[in-house]
Amino acid sequence: MGHTRSHFWFVSPAVILMFVILILPIFVAATFSFTDYNLGSTDFKWIGWKNYESLGKFSSYSKMFTASLTYVVIVVPVSVLLGLGSAMLISSLRFGGELYKAIFFLPVMATLLAMAYAWEFALDPVMGVINKVLDDGCSVGWFYKFFTGSWLGFNPTESWYGGICSDRMPNWLGNKKYALGSISFIGIWQAFGFNMVLYLAGLTSIPRDLYAAAEIDGANSTWEKFKLVTWPMLGPTHVFVVTITSIRSFQVFDTVEALTRGGPSKSTYMMVYAMYEKGVKQNLIGMGSTLTIVFLGFVLVLTMTQVYFINRKVHYS
Amino acid sequence: MAEIQLKGISKSFDDNKVIKSLDLSIANGEFITVLGPSGCGKSTLLRIIAGLESQSSGDVIIDGREVNNVRASERDLAMVFQSYALYPHLSVQQNLMVPLKLRRLSRLERFPLLNWFLPKRSSKMIELNEKVLQAAETLQITHLMERKPGQLSGGQQQRVAVGRAMVREPVAFLMDEPLSNLDAALRVHMRAEISELHRKLKTTFVYVTHDQAEALTMSDRMAVMMDGEILQHDTPSEIYNNPVNLQVAEFIGSPKINVLPAESDSKGGITCMGLPISLSMKTPKQGSIMLGFRPEHTELLSSNSNNCFEGKITYKENLGSDIYLHVNLKEDQHKMIVRSEPDKALDAKIGDMVKIGWMVDKVMAFERNGQSLPTKSKS
Numbered sequence: 001m002g003h004t005r006s007h008f009w010f011v012s013p014a015v016i017l018m019f020v021i022l023i024l025p026i027f028v029a030a031t032f033s034f035t036d037y038n039l040g041s042t043d044f045k046w047i048g049w050k051n052y053e054s055l056g057k058f059s060s061y062s063k064m065f066t067a068s069l070t071y072v073v074i075v076v077p078v079s080v081l082l083g084l085g086s087a088m089l090i091s092s093l094r095f096g097g098e099l100y101k102a103i104f105f106l107p108v109m110a111t112l113l114a115m116a117y118a119w120e121f122a123l124d125p126v127m128g129v130i131n132k133v134l135d136d137g138c139s140v141g142w143f144y145k146f147f148t149g150s151w152l153g154f155n156p157t158e159s160w161y162g163g164i165c166s167d168r169m170p171n172w173l174g175n176k177k178y179a180l181g182s183i184s185f186i187g188i189w190q191a192f193g194f195n196m197v198l199y200l201a202g203l204t205s206i207p208r209d210l211y212a213a214a215e216i217d218g219a220n221s222t223w224e225k226f227k228l229v230t231w232p233m234l235g236p237t238h239v240f241v242v243t244i245t246s247i248r249s250f251q252v253f254d255t256v257e258a259l260t261r262g263g264p265s266k267s268t269y270m271m272v273y274a275m276y277e278k279g280v281k282q283n284l285i286g287m288g289s290t291l292t293i294v295f296l297g298f299v300l301v302l303t304m305t306q307v308y309f310i311n312r313k314v315h316y317s
Numbered sequence: 318m319a320e321i322q323l324k325g326i327s328k329s330f331d332d333n334k335v336i337k338s339l340d341l342s343i344a345n346g347e348f349i350t351v352l353g354p355s356g357c358g359k360s361t362l363l364r365i366i367a368g369l370e371s372q373s374s375g376d377v378i379i380d381g382r383e384v385n386n387v388r389a390s391e392r393d394l395a396m397v398f399q400s401y402a403l404y405p406h407l408s409v410q411q412n413l414m415v416p417l418k419l420r421r422l423s424r425l426e427r428f429p430l431l432n433w434f435l436p437k438r439s440s441k442m443i444e445l446n447e448k449v450l451q452a453a454e455t456l457q458i459t460h461l462m463e464r465k466p467g468q469l470s471g472g473q474q475q476r477v478a479v480g481r482a483m484v485r486e487p488v489a490f491l492m493d494e495p496l497s498n499l500d501a502a503l504r505v506h507m508r509a510e511i512s513e514l515h516r517k518l519k520t521t522f523v524y525v526t527h528d529q530a531e532a533l534t535m536s537d538r539m540a541v542m543m544d545g546e547i548l549q550h551d552t553p554s555e556i557y558n559n560p561v562n563l564q565v566a567e568f569i570g571s572p573k574i575n576v577l578p579a580e581s582d583s584k585g586g587i588t589c590m591g592l593p594i595s596l597s598m599k600t601p602k603q604g605s606i607m608l609g610f611r612p613e614h615t616e617l618l619s620s621n622s623n624n625c626f627e628g629k630i631t632y633k634e635n636l637g638s639d640i641y642l643h644v645n646l647k648e649d650q651h652k653m654i655v656r657s658e659p660d661k662a663l664d665a666k667i668g669d670m671v672k673i674g675w676m677v678d679k680v681m682a683f684e685r686n687g688q689s690l691p692t693k694s695k696s
Contacts, residue, residue, distance in 0.1 A: 212369050212389075213402035217481070218419035220390035228415065232406040 026296065032289035039283035051290035063266040064274045070180060071270060072249045075187040080241055082188065083195025088230070090196070091203045101200070104193040112190055116258035119186050123172040123259075131169040138165035173259050176267045183268050186255050191248065195241050202237030206230065236310065243306040247299055271295050319380045319488035319521055320345045321366060326375035328361055328545075335361050336545040338375070343489075348515050348522040350532040353542035354568070359525045362542070363491050366523060368392050380488065390419075395482035399494040401474045403466040409477050410462040413449045416485045421445060452484045455517070472503045479514070489521035496531060508534055529569055533557065541565050558679075563687035566609050572641060575610045575653045579682070587682065587692075590646070592624060595677050599691040606690060607683045612641060612656040614679035617665070618672040626653065626673040630665055644671060 033051055037044035055061045086104060090097045107115065122129050137143040144165070148156035156162040164170055172182045210229045219225045253272040256262060262269040262277065271291060279288020321343040328336040335358040343349050351359045364370040366377060368389030377384050384392055395416075403412050418427060425431070426438045453459045456476045466474055475495060482490055495511075496504045512535050515522050526532055532539045533553045540550040549561045560566035566574050579589040585601030587594045589608050618625050631652075632643035640662040642655045647670075655673050657665075665671060682690040 207400060207402065209398045209400045209402035210404065212364075212367075213396070213398060213404075214415075215369060215389045216367060216394065216396045217416040218390045218485075220388060224419065228404065232404070235406065 029289040029292045032285050033293050035286045037285045039285050044286070047286070051287055052294075054287070055290065055294065060266050060269065061274075064269045064271060067180060067267060067269050068250060068271045071184055071187065071252060071268075072246055074181075074184040075191060075249045076242060076245050079188045079191040079195055079245055080238075082192040083241065084199050084234075086192070087196045087199035087203055091200060101197070104196050106193070107190045108193045108197075112254040113258055115190070116186065116255045119182075119255075120173070120259055123182060125169060125171040125174065128172075130172070134161075134164065135169055174264055176264045179260050179264055179268050183252070183255050183260065186259075187249060187252060191245055195245060198241050198244075199234065199237060202234045203230070206233045239306050239309045243302055246302050250295065250298055250302075271298075321489060321521065321523065322376075322378040323362075323366070324376045324378065326362070326365060326372050326377070328358070328365060328370070329373050334545060336365075336372075339545070339547055341540060341547060341550065343521060343523060346519050346521055348512070348524065348535060348537045350524045350526060350536035350539040351542055351547075352526060352529060352532040352539050352568075355527055357542050358545040359527075359542050360493055363396075363493050363523060363525045367394055367396050367491050393488050394491055395485070395487035395489075396491040396493065397475075397478045397482050397495045399497055401466070401478040401495075401498075403474060403477055403481070405466050408463050408465055409453075409458060409469070410449060412466065412477055413452060413480050413484050414445065416481060417445045417448060420485055448484055452480045455483070455514075456480050471499050472507065475499065475507060479511070483514075483518070487520070489523060492522065492524045494526055495524075497526070497528070504528075504531075511535065529571065533569075541568060543568070559689070560681070561689050563607065563609070563683045563689075566681060566683070566689075570611055570613075572612050572654045574681075575612065575615070576683075577608050577610070577646075577651055577653070579606050579608045580604075581606050581682075590626070590651070592626070594675075594680065596680055596682070596692050596694050598682065599693055605685060607685065609681040609683060610653070610675050611679065612654040614676045615653070615655045616674050616676075617642070617655060617657045617661050618674045620672060622672050622674065626675075628653065628671065628673065630667050630669050630671060633662075633665065633667060635659070640665075642671065644673065 034046055034048060035044040036047050036050075086100075090100050090104075093100070121127075123131075125131055137147065144156070144161070145151045147161040148154065148159040148165075150156040150159075157166065170178050172178050206229065210233065211225055214225050214228050217228075219228050250270075251272050252270050253276065256268055256270050256273040257276070260268045262273050272295070275288050275291045275295065278284045278291060321341075323339060323341040326336055326339045326341075327334065339362070351362060353359045361370060365372045368377075368384065368387065368391075372385070379392060379394075404415065407415070422438070422441060426435055426441070450459070453462060456479060458473065458476050458480060461469060461473060461477070466477065469477065475498075478495070492511075496507050499507060508531055511522075511524075515535075524531070524535065536553060538550065538552055539556060540547045541556060542548070543564060549556055549565050556565065557569055560569060563576065567576070577589055579587055579594070581587050581598055581602060581604060583601055583603045585597040585599070587596050587598065587606070587608070594608065626644075626646055628644040628646040630642050631645050634641040634643075638659070640657050640659050642657060642662060642665060644653045644655055645651075646653055653673065655671075678694050680692070682692045684690055
């Protein structure tokens with residue numbers, strides 16, 4: 001090998017492509033994050049850590065972190081547990097499982113942007129089907145009783161549903177109180193089908209003998225078997241599902257762009273939307289780059305945690 | 318300890334009848350082997366006894382109690398699986414602890430965190446730890462207690478699986494081909510260990526295998542099972558020496574028994590391929606029958622012998638302690654395998670003509686349909 005250099009020629013296309021496409025952009029972004037560069041302007045100034053300092057200074061950025069983290073904290077556990085639950089229900093079916101899989105997977109396959117517009121119609125405060133149902137429900141006795149909790153002995157007018165019946169129907173996307181919840185709901189609706197498919201794959205890889213052994217050992221309820229076999233045997237799947245869902249939740253953009261544009265009063269101002277707003281809409285490349293680097297940091301931490309867990313905790317060999 | 322009775326058990330999967338009306342009774346403390354080729358329904362039978370599978374008809378009776386509707390966890394049986402089925406996320410110690418915890422601790426005592434405040438729990442745990450340690454000592458796995466199953470060799474995993482079955486002192490052990498994932502040397506070793514364990518525990522063992530060496534060496538009695546039926550249920554020596562039919566005779570014994578066509582006359586005398594065999598039938602009947610010669614009951618004779626089979630060697634297997642010669646019998650399509658002492662057959666070469674004799678009191682006679690025929694040797 002030593003006297004020829006041909007091996008460098010063989011690996012160079014791959015190395016150069018990898019560098020140019022994957023690594024260089026990160027360095028460029030990191031460099032821009034220390035400047036005040038605006039797209040179109042001919043020069044820029046080095047401003048050191050100022051962009052990063054402004055993340056702590058302006059309330060819109062602290063609202064951004066709150067919105068993003070809240071979204072992740074709501075969407076990840078709910079969509080993961082829903083995914084696991086539906087996967088377990090579907091895998092216990094004798095027939096019809098394929099149909100349920102297809103139905104729950106539909107939101108994953110559909111374009112989220114298009115689906116977001118469909119949700120916008122449904123959530124419209126005046127014409128939306130959701131408020132229509134809620135509004136009509138106010139005059140239906142059992143419906144009213146059920147949702148106000150008066151069948152449990154609560155005072156109907158003090159309940160949330162009683163309140164909107166006597167006042168007016170909620171503005172799901174325009175009200176600060178509901179907007180992040182609505183966006184999160186759509187996020188869960190979209191993500192859990194994907195988690196379900198991952199869990200279904202995880203469930204089929206559990207050896208049947210383990211359930212038989214658990215039964216023989218005295219695990220006579222479904223809950224005992226779940227605790228002893230299903231949950232721990234899904235260890236690698238849990239880590240993968242949680243990481244993927246977290247990263248995808250941090251990346252949420254389509255629904256915010258289509259439905260709220262970060263509002264009302266920045267309550268749904270997510271990180272990727274902020275990146276887009278600063279870097280693309282306002283041409284503030286310096287600030288956009290800063291957000292990108294911070295975002296990368298979040299994702300990196302998540303991925304590192306996954307690697308740590310996979311190596312240490314959940315691969316049992 | 319328990320006696321297990323199966324009455325008229327049958328099992329179908331859809332249209333496929335895996336077990337056809339089967340009766341078996343297993344005495345208290347007995348080591349019984351269910352031996353059969355793969356796909357004969359023996360594992361299904363074991364799972365029916367365990368309660369993991371429900372029979373299509375018939376009764377399972379354990380210690381006089383009909384348990385048809387009792388679920389597996391309530392039957393108090395232990396099972397060792399071919400795959401061992403250890404919980405991979407738990408250490409050896411925790412694996413051994415699982416059946417004890419699930420059976421001896423109440424639901425509340427198993428509840429995380431809350432259980433620290435229950436007064437009786439810690440004394441119970443000490444007692445259970447004691448039991449786990451005892452089982453581990455019996456199986457010599459105390460040095461492995463902190464490891465996970467993935468860090469153990471096949472033989473060690475096997476021991477842990479036996480240990481997990483042993484700790485809670487079940488009324489019977491069910492073993493589903495527990496040795497078939499081990500290498501040959503370890504298999505022979507574990508065979509002895511499991512027999513030893515049976516002598517020590519004096520509990521009923523039901524052992525399913527397709528390996529006749531395991532069945533013959535370990536069991537008090539064995540049940541030969543084929544196509545969902547038990548063909549013969551007896552001691553290993555009885556099954557080897559007096560198989561009820563040709564199927565059993567061909568399945569037990571390695572290499573396989575040689576079967577040659579023969580004629581019987583009205584007086585009960587037997588001739589095989591023109592040679593008079595000094596053997597007669599207890600109930601004389603004229604007709605064509607079949608004779609079985611086990612390779613180990615035949616021998617090479619010197620070239621000047623007469624009244625013997627003659628043939629050409631086609632293949633020679635030297636096992637060190639024995640030599641097996643495959644012989645094509647003269648003027649015929651029939652083949653025969655002959656066992657020989659190494660020094661007698663050392664010079665024999667492929668293509669040589671040899672003469673073959675037989676031990677007359679070991680020859681077995683069968684009807685054309687395979688049923689065994691009682692014979693006596695003419696003296």
